[in-house]
Amino acid sequence: MDIVKKVVILGGGTAGWLAASLLKKVIGSVIDIELVESDEIGIVGVGEATIPPIRLVNQVLGISEADFLRETNATIKLAIKFENWKQQGESYFHTFGAPGRSLAFCNFHHLWQKARQAGDTTSLWAYDLNYLCATAGKFAPIQSKDHILELPYAYHFDAALYARYLRKFSEGLGVVRTEGRVANVTRHYNGHVKSLLLTDGREVAGDFFIDCSGFSSLLLQQHLQTGYDDWSHLLPCDRAVAVPSERFAQTLPYTRSIAHSAGWQWRIPLQHRNGNGLVFSSAHYSEQQAMDLLMQNLESPALGEPRVIRFKTGRARKQWHRNVVAIGLSSGFLEPLESTSIHLIQSGIVRLLQLFPHRGIDEAKVAEYNKQSELEFRQIRDFLIFHYHVNQRDDSQFWRDMQEIEIPDSLAHKIAIFAADGTLVRENNDLFQDSSWLQVMMGQGIMPKDYHPIADNFSYQQLREMLAGIRAIKEEPLSKLPSHDDFIQRAIRQVS
Numbered sequence: 001m002d003i004v005k006k007v008v009i010l011g012g013g014t015a016g017w018l019a020a021s022l023l024k025k026v027i028g029s030v031i032d033i034e035l036v037e038s039d040e041i042g043i044v045g046v047g048e049a050t051i052p053p054i055r056l057v058n059q060v061l062g063i064s065e066a067d068f069l070r071e072t073n074a075t076i077k078l079a080i081k082f083e084n085w086k087q088q089g090e091s092y093f094h095t096f097g098a099p100g101r102s103l104a105f106c107n108f109h110h111l112w113q114k115a116r117q118a119g120d121t122t123s124l125w126a127y128d129l130n131y132l133c134a135t136a137g138k139f140a141p142i143q144s145k146d147h148i149l150e151l152p153y154a155y156h157f158d159a160a161l162y163a164r165y166l167r168k169f170s171e172g173l174g175v176v177r178t179e180g181r182v183a184n185v186t187r188h189y190n191g192h193v194k195s196l197l198l199t200d201g202r203e204v205a206g207d208f209f210i211d212c213s214g215f216s217s218l219l220l221q222q223h224l225q226t227g228y229d230d231w232s233h234l235l236p237c238d239r240a241v242a243v244p245s246e247r248f249a250q251t252l253p254y255t256r257s258i259a260h261s262a263g264w265q266w267r268i269p270l271q272h273r274n275g276n277g278l279v280f281s282s283a284h285y286s287e288q289q290a291m292d293l294l295m296q297n298l299e300s301p302a303l304g305e306p307r308v309i310r311f312k313t314g315r316a317r318k319q320w321h322r323n324v325v326a327i328g329l330s331s332g333f334l335e336p337l338e339s340t341s342i343h344l345i346q347s348g349i350v351r352l353l354q355l356f357p358h359r360g361i362d363e364a365k366v367a368e369y370n371k372q373s374e375l376e377f378r379q380i381r382d383f384l385i386f387h388y389h390v391n392q393r394d395d396s397q398f399w400r401d402m403q404e405i406e407i408p409d410s411l412a413h414k415i416a417i418f419a420a421d422g423t424l425v426r427e428n429n430d431l432f433q434d435s436s437w438l439q440v441m442m443g444q445g446i447m448p449k450d451y452h453p454i455a456d457n458f459s460y461q462q463l464r465e466m467l468a469g470i471r472a473i474k475e476e477p478l479s480k481l482p483s484h485d486d487f488i489q490r491a492i493r494q495v496s
């Protein structure tokens, strides 16, 4: 087997430059990296909300938070607010935190549930520090030995600035960038890709190729034709229309997801503007209707014309095939309802690093990569389906259809167990932990019939005291925290 010495990355969006940065930082002493991208084609330019593991990327790369916030016009994200998802006029939060304080073998919500059944009307979210900070518009990292005062957070950032930032970072480490449009590829006798042929006749050869070419999936789908699992029957939204708008006077540290009659609208607050978009089903709205709906619901003046992006939900059947691995949109797409795409890029790169084919392609490692990727995509897919399926809206055909879809058995099983007595079952390595499933289950209207018997170890009076104590601990930091806007302003003025 041949040693993999030269890695070629096709594409300079978030996927391409993040792959270049991480690979060069972690194993740059044993590989050379050349990244080919075309300014003429450009990047998809959306992808502005993230989840907490993104902070690990910055730590590994050694990027300071102040520098990152400044260079990408980023803000803090503590949660997503889902509006009109269960019913029109109702909303709930999916925060990155966890409510209350759990006991050994007993999640907090069982205690809350018992108190609730005895007449306590306090919301579950009143015990969640992320929720309290998000709704108060406050933020600063909290250093505390008490783990119930953890405040997990992620970022909203400008996707174009992020790609530019990572490019500067990668080039600083020695990644070579080649500007040009790939027209074709050459192959070895065994079908492995040998080189990329550019339209101007140049040839870029490599031992291993990372396809980050976006939705065109030039290497994996167009040339290696590995096939695609189409999941549109489970998640029927297949278009988005996106437009930036002027920022509001105050930026709140959460994403808004506002359901409409056949899709949902995102609103992402950045330092310099809002990111907005409408994800919709083209079977229910024409592109013009979607554009009109988005423009009518912006709440601040648009900063440009809306543009439509088409997609097919699903994943490449083999995300790694021969000497090509696809990362980013070229490997599949799950709509941005839970902001998971950039995370999938991150986890794809980490997986590749763990299974890196330094001594040549090993089919066992390829199979392992594909198995793990398939599981990860499927678990996220199920979580997204859940938001749509368990709704109580009867105002449009779209929402009624979503109630009727045949959901995967794995999801049906999870819902049934939770609905009975609040038990949460977490499949191996599911990105979404108990607190995420709990909040969305309850937010969408599933209230368990019963609670775990451990809660009966406490009388109602004891429970009330315990819950009040936990709430006081969670509320205590609020008065000392700055507003989110003040935090950002202070952070970006810091010298890195």
Ligand SMILES: Cc1cc2nc3c(=O)[nH]c(=O)nc-3n(C[C@H](O)[C@H](O)[C@H](O)COP(=O)(O)OP(=O)(O)OC[C@H]3O[C@@H](n4cnc5c(N)ncnc54)[C@H](O)[C@@H]3O)c2cc1C
Pocket (backbone or CB within 6 Å): 010, 011, 012, 013, 014, 015, 016, 036, 037, 038, 039, 041, 042, 043, 044, 045, 046, 047, 048, 049, 050, 159, 180, 181, 182, 183, 212, 213, 214, 215, 216, 218, 240, 242, 277, 309, 311, 327, 328, 329, 330, 336, 339, 340, 341, 342, 343, 345
């Ligand atoms: C509507 C929408 C909203 C989204 N929102 C979120 C979100 O909130 N959070 C999140 O995590 N993710 C989100 N995503 C996903 C996110 O945008 C992508 O995961 C991310 O931008 C990575 O894109 P990419 O690098 O794979 O592709 P792209 O950005 O499209 O980059 C593709 C690159 O390949 C190059 N290229 C293509 N063909 C050729 C060729 N022939 N020759 C040379 N170069 C070529 C292009 O020039 C470009 O540099 C969203 C996606 C969509 C569609």
